[in-house]
Amino acid sequence: MITNVRPEDGAHIDTVGGATATRRGLLAGLAGAGALAAVLAASRPAHADPPPSGRVLVEDHYPASTTTDQEAWQAALNAAAALPGPSHVIASGASYHLTQPLNLTGFQDLTIEGLGPTSTTLRVDPARATALNNLFVIGGTAATARVTLRNLGFHGGMLSPEPEAHARDGAQPRPFPAGGYLRTAIYALGADDPTASGHAVVDGVTIENCRFYGTDGLPILLKGVRNVVVRDCYARRCLDIGFTFCTSVHFIGNRVEWCADNGVSLSRGCSEVVCVGNTIIGSFAAGIFAGGFGDDPGPSQITIVANTVLDSALCGIQLTKGTTDALVQANVIDGVLRGYGTWESDGNGPIYGVGVMVAGMPLTHSEATSSGNQADYERLAQRIQIIGNTISNADRAGVLMHGTDQISIIGNTVHNPGSATYVDGVTPIPPDATYRNTGIGPFAPAAAGCTNTTIALNQIADDRGGVMIYGVIGAQGVSTLAVGNTIVGAAQTSGGAGFRAPALPTVSRPTAASVGIGGNLYDTTLHKPIWSDGSAWRDAAGAVV
Structure with a gap:
């Protein structure tokens, strides 16, 4: 586990003041368009496509010294919209203070690019009396396709100093001013969202090498969008990066730190999701949330591979409310609390403190899980493989499940699952609390909530003197196989060897x-x-x- 860390560079906190002079001074030092292209090429990731020919410079749209950043940006977007083909809006300033949303609805083949995530920063004008809900907005009656935002920084307006450790609005707040701050940097609502009546299709949104710091809400919120790519981005002290009802989502190579909810939410209604190679640290809820919400079941066809999830306050990787057809492989999860601050309680449900949690959609949608039989679930979590993960220091359990069918848990390493005491730090957890201190198993083992389960070739170890109660609890129901698991240091062992017959x-x-x-x-x-x-x-x- 790690401790709270600060941004690596002071530029990550803020770069404001003297914006117009800085922008124009930079452009004056460039020897024409060729030099500008060289600067942009140097800051562009190797995988970025070459810029389209229809360039528009935001700096060209300051006709007078009184022109505001808002007016210049809107004029640049208007100029881009008038171009006959692909357009490329270039923002070369150090910082921009904006007062209203910038609407990208209806654009086809638009790229908006800065000089880098710590070199070009957008934020809400501090003089604005209220918060700005969304900065870049997509969604309306005109179809939008192939929009890219690249090499930009977004400062949400959170005040200094930062909170310590995990923080969330309420008893552990993040400080914001009365006005002049940002809730969401990039927002899109497409026709595939069931609430988007009258909206056109949004197909193709790419966000790469951008930085999001201290937004009051979700820094990125995409709903009902097709063909989404978010890669090589950095978010700190925001809410979760969120996707709902999106098809074909690639969330790759991002770093998310100390967010006040989940790290990333690949949530209800999503399908064809790839979550690979991300580092997620200090989330107040789950590091990676791939579950349902409210009345809507979890995502399907989802791959969660090779991520590092550290110091989550609720859950490492969460697949609840009927997530289906998922692969969770080769992830490293270290440190999961049983809630934090006012959220920490022994009365919390079994999700709290678990490395990987899998559950179906209960008949009662207001419940996150059910402790009954499969008949108590409207939709089971099905066809999920949890393979080759390393899970350490999860305060309740390594892997828990319920309301599942066709689950394979193979070749994982679970180290020091569970806690010696309840959250008071004094009262020992009794040996019959099987869903509290378990390596791998169902969280309601007395109920027939899991079928067609394979738990094989896992390594479960506790080197703290018998804190772990069970290494493996064989899932109840038919067609369950628990074989070849190695269990060291458990107070009791179950399912560690031999074949369990149907x-x-x-x-x-x-x-x-x-x-x-x-x-x-x-x-x-x-x-x-x-x-x-x-x-x-x-x-x-x-x-x-």
């Missing part, structure tokens, strides 16, 4: 011929194990049953 009543068991010679199961009607000889079921004495 358990079925006589009326539900398959034919002996379909299972083949040597196939076995436990007959819950006869209360004994039985084996197939290829044509009939036999008990241990050889009698046909």
